[in-house]
Amino acid sequence: MSYAEAQKKSVLWDWLTTVDHKKIGIMYLAAGAFFFTIGGIMALLMRAQLMFPNSSLIPAQTFNEILTMHGTIMIFLAAMPLLFGFMNYIVPLQIGARDVAFPFLNSLGFWLFLFGGIFVNLSWFLGGAPDAGWTSYVPLASHYSGIGLDFFVLGLQISGLGTLIGGINFLVTIINMRAPGMSMMRMPLFTWNTFVASILILFAFPALTVGYLLLMMDRIFGSNFFVVEMGGNVVIWQHLFWIFGHPEVYILALPAFGIFSEIIPTFSKKRIFGYTAMVFATMLIGFYGFMVWAHHMFTVGLGPVANSVFAIATMAIAVPTGIKIFNWLLTMWGGRIKMTTAMLCAAMFIPTFVMGGVTGVMLAVSAADYQFHDTYFVVAHFHYVIVGATVLGLFGGAFYWWPRMFGYTLNEKLGKAFIILFLIGFHLTFFVQHFLGLYGMPRRVASYLPGQGWDGMNLVSSSGAIFMAAGFLLFIINIFVSMKNKETTGDPWDGRTLEWTIPSPTPEYNFAQTPLVRDYDAFWYEKYQGDGKIKAAEPLGDIHMPNGSILPIIISFGLFVMAFGLVYHTWIVAGAGLLIVFGAMFVRSVKEDHGYHIPVEEITKDKGGK
Amino acid sequence: MADHGMDPSAPLTGEPSKNTKRKLRKEVKTQIIGFVLALFLTSISFISIASDAIPASFAIPFIFMLAVIQVVLQLYIFMHLNDRGNAWPNAMIWSAVVVAIPSVAALMLLLGITKW
Numbered sequence: 025m026s027y028a029e030a031q032k033k034s035v036l037w038d039w040l041t042t043v044d045h046k047k048i049g050i051m052y053l054a055a056g057a058f059f060f061t062i063g064g065i066m067a068l069l070m071r072a073q074l075m076f077p078n079s080s081l082i083p084a085q086t087f088n089e090i091l092t093m094h095g096t097i098m099i100f101l102a103a104m105p106l107l108f109g110f111m112n113y114i115v116p117l118q119i120g121a122r123d124v125a126f127p128f129l130n131s132l133g134f135w136l137f138l139f140g141g142i143f144v145n146l147s148w149f150l151g152g153a154p155d156a157g158w159t160s161y162v163p164l165a166s167h168y169s170g171i172g173l174d175f176f177v178l179g180l181q182i183s184g185l186g187t188l189i190g191g192i193n194f195l196v197t198i199i200n201m202r203a204p205g206m207s208m209m210r211m212p213l214f215t216w217n218t219f220v221a222s223i224l225i226l227f228a229f230p231a232l233t234v235g236y237l238l239l240m241m242d243r244i245f246g247s248n249f250f251v252v253e254m255g256g257n258v259v260i261w262q263h264l265f266w267i268f269g270h271p272e273v274y275i276l277a278l279p280a281f282g283i284f285s286e287i288i289p290t291f292s293k294k295r296i297f298g299y300t301a302m303v304f305a306t307m308l309i310g311f312y313g314f315m316v317w318a319h320h321m322f323t324v325g326l327g328p329v330a331n332s333v334f335a336i337a338t339m340a341i342a343v344p345t346g347i348k349i350f351n352w353l354l355t356m357w358g359g360r361i362k363m364t365t366a367m368l369c370a371a372m373f374i375p376t377f378v379m380g381g382v383t384g385v386m387l388a389v390s391a392a393d394y395q396f397h398d399t400y401f402v403v404a405h406f407h408y409v410i411v412g413a414t415v416l417g418l419f420g421g422a423f424y425w426w427p428r429m430f431g432y433t434l435n436e437k438l439g440k441a442f443i444i445l446f447l448i449g450f451h452l453t454f455f456v457q458h459f460l461g462l463y464g465m466p467r468r469v470a471s472y473l474p475g476q477g478w479d480g481m482n483l484v485s486s487s488g489a490i491f492m493a494a495g496f497l498l499f500i501i502n503i504f505v506s507m508k509n510k511e512t513t514g515d516p517w518d519g520r521t522l523e524w525t526i527p528s529p530t531p532e533y534n535f536a537q538t539p540l541v542r543d544y545d546a547f548w549y550e551k552y553q554g555d556g557k558i559k560a561a562e563p564l565g566d567i568h569m570p571n572g573s574i575l576p577i578i579i580s581f582g583l584f585v586m587a588f589g590l591v592y593h594t595w596i597v598a599g600a601g602l603l604i605v606f607g608a609m610f611v612r613s614v615k616e617d618h619g620y621h622i623p624v625e626e627i628t629k630d631k632g633g634k
Numbered sequence: 635m636a637d638h639g640m641d642p643s644a645p646l647t648g649e650p651s652k653n654t655k656r657k658l659r660k661e662v663k664t665q666i667i668g669f670v671l672a673l674f675l676t677s678i679s680f681i682s683i684a685s686d687a688i689p690a691s692f693a694i695p696f697i698f699m700l701a702v703i704q705v706v707l708q709l710y711i712f713m714h715l716n717d718r719g720n721a722w723p724n725a726m727i728w729s730a731v732v733v734a735i736p737s738v739a740a741l742m743l744l745l746g747i748t749k750w
Contacts, residue, residue, distance in 0.1 A: 327749035
């Protein structure tokens, strides 16, 4: 394909076949936002049902389905893709690269996630959604649940494949494609956190894959991995799930920490405090993440020694996390703080997340956990950490990087109204849930009887949810209202890192010349020690770009068809799907694909005809 | 990427330098020692079981130990993990080992009949 041909594609075809990390990042964000909205509506429905005792707004079976899908969607189909969106868009820009290491695989990862996510959600229309909780403990999930669980286990395997591919891609990109001069210890912290989170993906997802594979075998092919009377073991599911599940929590939290580590120095006008300690703490959190999974299983009956070991290991995580919290505080201390919406998210993240951390240490006390386990106390805890870190991180990152990604700045007044409304709603909803849990309200109940001291707090909790929904609506409105605030400088926040050296809107080749990095906070260094412009590491020349491809969609669609065949035990459909997958892979292998070059004249034209 | 006018797959021409020759000799020596060690490890593991020289209870840990030594030997001598430019594969392999050993060991203990 030539440059002229590459430019001629229609908009739709361009987006379907794109291998550009920026477009894939935006598609991740769009798909993630779509699923986030669905998951949010489910949360609203659940809070509406629980607003009053003995309510019969939603039947118990439907409540179970909504509850399961809320968790599944929010973790696998909203939080992770939204974070992947930022990683995809920002990491190559921060390390001075033109794309990720494997652009084709990047696109494949996205389409696998999307088809897997759609597949799980199709269960709503085809016989009922999964209803065994996002953890789907066996034997409930293997022998007492309907067809929804088949959709769950197959859809999540497909989207998990996409996540694994994405994680490996980020690892290779960060290791191999850093600009000259950018050593590991000069990398921006968002990139560092992405790197460690990708290692966690690489090591943790195989455990989930094995778990889902065994569950699929039991459900669809009649094996006996989780059938006790046939010599199976049900506890092994919980181990496999949580060996994945605990690192997963850090896969969600670490990139958000990275986003805050970008926002706080930028708006405090100070270099991050304790960069080396931050990197070390990130790695330590990543390592501990694998050593604590059994704290989700204290009440299974592992025995006192096992419980104590895992309790102590869990408490140890508070140390590196504390290092990070203090480093953020000390970055702000004495800085010239500018309270933009992004900074407000970061500032509010600290107290919110610390509250979640404190209840986390409480839950780590294994003896006390017998009291807390499976109550609303746990629900309050994990919403405080996940909304406090991941969701605030995503919103903060959206306000911070929006001008970079979409070429316009979000309205600050509306933004502040949104974040304040959202936070009021959040604390109203979840703070009282701590006490609901301590008063004994179990989680995952579809209804409850009056007169147990839960009525008032449930009402408060449900009304808080309305504030959160209203806040989110303001955010959506903001996206459309702000479209006129065009941003043309490329550096609206007086940024510190390489992504702000690019003109706005971002050209498809990112950097006309690969930048030369001379210090940590490369752009800031050039602003104060150099002439304010980043040095180039290569002469201006033609830029080699990869060709777009429709094959990722075809491969993902093939797996989608195969999954249908497996759910309905029609092996011919499953075989046809597999044939599509391997056919597309074969075409990919034999077809020569050399990409194309953007001629140097086009690049100088973009730069203003220098 | 800039083209430097060199084909990296072209055959080498000319005589190797003295330094290169010395390195090559050293490499040959390491490879031979590694090969002999690999043979030795394989044969003791076979002989120890075939001749009933070690008690049955110790057989599995013993074989396992030899296998671990064998894997490390293979990775470093024949897969060139100790060569320059292999820091990343090393880092990733060893961090995987550091994560996997405690996880698998703990899992095996926790799944047993004994309650700890």
